[in-house]
Amino acid sequence: MVALFDSxxxxxxxxxxxxxxxxxxxxxxxxxxxxxxxxxxxxxxxGATISTPKVTGVHLGxxxxxxxxxxxxxxxxxxxxxxxxxxxxxxxxxxxxEPRGMTHVRVTLLDVDPLAGTLPMLPGPGVLLGRDEGGTCxxxxxxxxxxxxxQGVTRSGxxxxxxxxxxxxAHRPDVLVAxxxxxxxxxxxxxxxxxxxxxxxxxxxxxxxEAVLRRVVDEMDARIRDLPADRDTLAVTPARPLxxxxxxxxxxxxxxxxxxxxxxxxxxxxxxxxxxxxxxEGAKAGVRVVILAQRAEASVVGAFERAMCSxxxxxxxxxxxxxxxxxxxxxxxxxxxxxxxxxxxxxxxRPGHDLTRIRAPFLGGYAEYVAAIAGAAA
Ligand SMILES: Nc1ncnc2c1ncn2[C@@H]1O[C@H](COP(=O)(O)OP(=O)(O)OP(=O)(O)O)[C@@H](O)[C@H]1O
Ligand SMILES: [Mg+2]
Numbered sequence: 001m002v003a004l005f006d007s008x009x010x011x012x013x014x015x016x017x018x019x020x021x022x023x024x025x026x027x028x029x030x031x032x033x034x035x036x037x038x039x040x041x042x043x044x045x046x047g048a049t050i051s052t053p054k055v056t057g058v059h060l061g062x063x064x065x066x067x068x069x070x071x072x073x074x075x076x077x078x079x080x081x082x083x084x085x086x087x088x089x090x091x092x093x094x095x096x097x098e099p100r101g102m103t104h105v106r107v108t109l110l111d112v113d114p115l116a117g118t119l120p121m122l123p124g125p126g127v128l129l130g131r132d133e134g135g136t137c138x139x140x141x142x143x144x145x146x147x148x149x150x151q152g153v154t155r156s157g158x159x160x161x162x163x164x165x166x167x168x169x170a171h172r173p174d175v176l177v178a179x180x181x182x183x184x185x186x187x188x189x190x191x192x193x194x195x196x197x198x199x200x201x202x203x204x205x206x207x208x209x210e211a212v213l214r215r216v217v218d219e220m221d222a223r224i225r226d227l228p229a230d231r232d233t234l235a236v237t238p239a240r241p242l243x244x245x246x247x248x249x250x251x252x253x254x255x256x257x258x259x260x261x262x263x264x265x266x267x268x269x270x271x272x273x274x275x276x277x278x279x280x281e282g283a284k285a286g287v288r289v290v291i292l293a294q295r296a297e298a299s300v301v302g303a304f305e306r307a308m309c310s311x312x313x314x315x316x317x318x319x320x321x322x323x324x325x326x327x328x329x330x331x332x333x334x335x336x337x338x339x340x341x342x343x344x345x346x347x348x349x350r351p352g353h354d355l356t357r358i359r360a361p362f363l364g365g366y367a368e369y370v371a372a373i374a375g376a377a378a
Pocket of ligand 1: 154155161
């Protein structure tokens, strides 16, 4: 029998009904785990025995939650990965899975998507990248950020995520915001700031983009040359700030550069080569690249570039194949569902963690971005 937690003072009849509900839930859990493949089949002389993570307690709530004992070798992440298949069979929109001790998890039944509603720019250490379904904020110190690639169809939330990132970085004396923005919007509020000489905007002057990237590469080379004999990575300081190189609408920039190609001049090839060098050598020299694209397809971001970007974020994608580009091996059901994601909801991969569904922080519209940068970037 399943233990029923926290039943308040209730009549005997009501308590009996609660026990029925708890047993029914535990049974539904077992069935759903079997269907979702969260089970182990052991052959015995009398036939196969299926074992699923066992419900050891139920809290009828609201919110309703189960305490589940993991089977040997199982991790909370395994339950999390199957949660979207199990949730509907428990009458929930989604499940929140939290470790409980070393061998159990608490499974909370959610009746609204935990990522519904906007996420304000919550204060805290480092930069806020987003919040996961369990309510945990994903944060990183700027120096710990890897190279990143962000994709998503139009109006899915790439620029808004970037506004949030830059608003959190621009005021830091140990960060310089650099890069190329063919749309001409991203760098407008930086005009006149210490960051501006490292930025190029618009499509009127194509050579400016190459010049900015060349300047960052030259700085990277100088930094690597000057590395002390006993160090293999540069310590980021206000004197040697982290250079965050944002390539907004990178495919669009490459398209225009490729169109300008002539028999003896290939600016697109040179820009690709500069970006490849930043990706390959920048991490140890305090340079981080953030590539933004509607689709991280091979003609834009080759396998090498993709491999260098270990932070990968996909806002809504057109199809499963697009999700696979940045998150190979993602559960097809998760990838399919992501084709209908709301603006600001993304799948995020980072080293050492499972694929995570997140809500990106929302600083506000363009006006709020301009105000945040104008107040921060001196
Ligand atoms: N994190 C978020 N929270 C709430 N709403 C968001 C969020 N991100 C984006 N939106 C909404 O979606 C709209 C489009 O977002 P955004 O401009 O970032 O799209 P985009 O991916 O950059 O598109 P494009 O490729 O056309 O530039 C925003 O104006 C905003 O209304
Ligand atoms: Mg945009």
